[in-house]
Each structure stands twice: as C-alpha cells, then as structure tokens.
Amino acid sequence: MTRQHKLLTFNLFLLTFVLGTSEFVMVGLLTEVASDMKIAISPAGSLVSAFALSFAIGTPIFTALFSRFSKYLLILVLIGVFIVGNMITAISGSYALLLASRVVTAVVTGVLIALAMAVASESMPLEKRGPVISIIFTGFTVASVLGVPLGTFIGQWGGWHMSYWFTTLLGIVSWIVSFATIPRGLKGARSSLKKQLRLFAYPRIVLAFFIPALSIAATYSVYTYLAPLLQDVLFVPARYISLVFVLYGIVSIFSTLLGGKLAAGGGMRKIRYIFLAQAVILASLYVSSGSLAGGLVSISFMALVVYLMNATMQLYFMDWADRHVPEARDLASSLTSVSVNVGIAMGSALGGFVTTNMELIDLSWSGGIVAVLAAVLALINYRLDREARSASKEENGLRGQYEGSL
Secondary structure (H helix, E strand, C coil): CCHHHHHHHHHHHHHHHHHHHHHHHHHHCHHHHHHHHCCCHHHHHHHHHHHHHHHHHHHHHHHHHHCCCCHHHHHHHHHHHHHHHHHHHHHCCCHHHHHHHHHHHHHHHHHHHHHHHHHHHHHCCHHHHHHHHHHHHHHHHHHHHHHHHHHHHHHHHHCHHHHHHHHHHHHHHHHHHHHHHCCCCCCCCCCCHHHHHHHHHCHHHHHHHHHHHHHHHHHHHHHCCHHHHHHHCCCCCHHHHHHHHHHHHHHHHHHHHHHHHHHHCCHHHHHHHHHHHHHHHHHHHHHHCCCHHHHHHHHHHHHHHCCCCHHHHHHHHHHHHHHHCHHHHHHHHCHHHHHHHHHHHHHHHHHHHHHHHCCCCHHHHHHHHHHHHHHHHHHHHHHHHHHHHHHHHHHHHHHHHHHHHC
16 A cells, blocks of 8 residues: 555544544443433433434434535534534533534444545555455444543543543544545535435345344343453452453454455355354353353453454445445445444343343353344345346346347
8 A cells, every 4th residue: 555545544543543432432431421410320321322323323314415525525524523512512511412412423423434434445455445444443443442441531530521522632633634634536426315225225235234233233232241241250350340341342453453354355255154153152151151261261252253244344335335326335335333333232232131031141142143143144145146146147148149149
C-alpha cells in the first residue's frame, strides 16, 4: 500500500476507536449516571439499549438517505454532529436530554461506520480490502480494551460528564485527521430510498444478515453474563474480574485481525466451520468450568473466534450490492454493524431468559446451539450462491454457443 493508503487506514481505525469509546463507555458509568440523575440503575441501563436500538433502526435508513452526498463532506459533517452530540451528553442535566443526545449519537455512529467501510472498499487495492476492513473493525475492539477503561477511570475521577468531554476531544482529533486524509473524489450515488431498499428484496441478503447476528448472539448470551459466571461458577475473586475482561478484549483484537486474512482467502467458503468451532468452544465451557484454568481457556478461545466473520461478511454485502443493486452500496456497507448490534440485543435477551429459568452454566450450551444455527445459515447461503454462479456460467455458455452459431 502507498503512504496515503496507510494514513487513510490509520484514520479509519482511529474513527472507529473514537466511535466505539463513545458508545461503550456508558456501560462503565451506569452507577455514576444513575446516582447523579437520581434514577434507578434500570433506566440508566436503558441508555445502552436505546443506543443499540437507535443504531439498528436508524443506520440503514440514514445511510441510504445520505448516500447521494460526497463522502468527504458527509464524513466531516457527521463527525461534527458526533462532537456536538457528545458535548450535549457532557452537559446533560436531565435524563430526557441525555437520552436524546445518545439516540442522535447512535444514528450518526452507525452511518459513520458504514461510510468508513465504503471509503476503505473504494479506496484500497482489491487484495487489501479484507485486511484493511479488519483493521477498521479492530478500532472497536481496542476501544473496549483501552478507550472504555480510560473513559471509565476519567468518569470515576472527575464525574461521568468529564468522560464525554474526553470523547468530545477524541472526536475533534478524528475530525482533524479525517480532514487531512479522506479522499475528496468519492462521490455519492443519486438514488431514492425506495430503489436502495430493493437490496432487501433478495432473500439471500436477508438470510446473510442473520448470519453475523446469530454468531454474535451466541457469544453475547455468555459474554453479557460473564462477570457472574466468573464469580459464581469459576470462583474468580472480584478484584481480578476486570483483568479477565481486559485479557478477553486483547484476545478479541487478534480475532478481528485474523478475520481479515480469512476474508482475503475466500471466507464465505469457510465461515460455517468457524461457527461450528464457536459452538464447540461455547459448549466446552460447560465441562471446562470445573476448573479455573479450563474455564479461562474456553473463554479465551471464545474471544478468539468472536469476530472472525466480520470482514468476510462486510465484503460479501458490499460485493453483492455491486453486482445486483449498485446504488445501495453504502446501505450494504452498514449491514454488518447493524447485524452485530441486533445480535448483541438477541444474545443479551437469550442470556436473560436462561439465567432466569436455568443455571448460569447453561448459558454455554444454549449459546452453542445458536452458533450451530449460524453455521446452518452460512451453509445454506453458500450453497445458494454456488448454485447461482453455476446457473450464470451455464447461461453465459449457452449464450456464447448461440452467438457463435449465428
């Protein structure tokens, strides 16, 4: 890659790091927010749910609506809105204003992620798209490992408002770097929302959308309740639980980077095997939890496979749109991140059901079943794609024979 490509890759990584820090740091500040706002922890927790729901609903709609604009100007404007949204969060003195600022920030975050993926796909050499997209996704993982603990520390030290002044500052840095590195020549595609939504008229797109959702749901059914699992099943002392989360985050960085290599090597042929491995790893926790070392090994492997499919699915959606609905390319670039957020919500709900009606350790095998479902969908999708390619080749061959006989 050229120096310009490398600078652009760093900028897009920085952007997702900033977006991820702003999104996830609220999880570490719920107690402080609830205390300051004089509300129960449940309404405070709904700030996280509202963010995920707004992200999932708003991202595809606004990505499609904004796709007609130049990506350079659009990214700068949206980062500006992101900065203002974080400033409003930082000065919020009421729950209603805080909730509204998080909803706006969620939608902007989703559209910026889609734009980052589209810029990378359009700007990078073809053979580098998978690795670069995996690096962009890594920004979120690094945010959970470094940004969130740092933001939480700032909030505990200077008040939760200070954490969002910190994310505001990060947003300003990202705006400056984006101003210098985003290519100016990436034009939008003029198309109506109705035409772009034709993307969802293809059953295979809808089918593919639920592949990452189910895979993430499988892991998050366990990850959402990892703290009580560590404390009550593996008997990890409370003071070491945060260390386990940091180690989980570090391992998951490698998951994202390995996902780029998988995407570059024909990932859609292989991801069903990744999901089957994920199912075995999740189910193994049921047995390995009998010892601390065994349980930690299973959790480490759980982190290693969690994001392996991200880059593969991202390229699949964008390449599909290129072939069938070119005007919906930006919309397609949002589908992986939207699917992941849907999966997080599904996994958390499943985990809540299991912990309410069964034992904590039953999260392991129930998550494994969901991973098997992801593998089944991946297999069906791959076979449908292969059949479509074979039919297309046969049709082209017959057309060639017909034209040759004339």
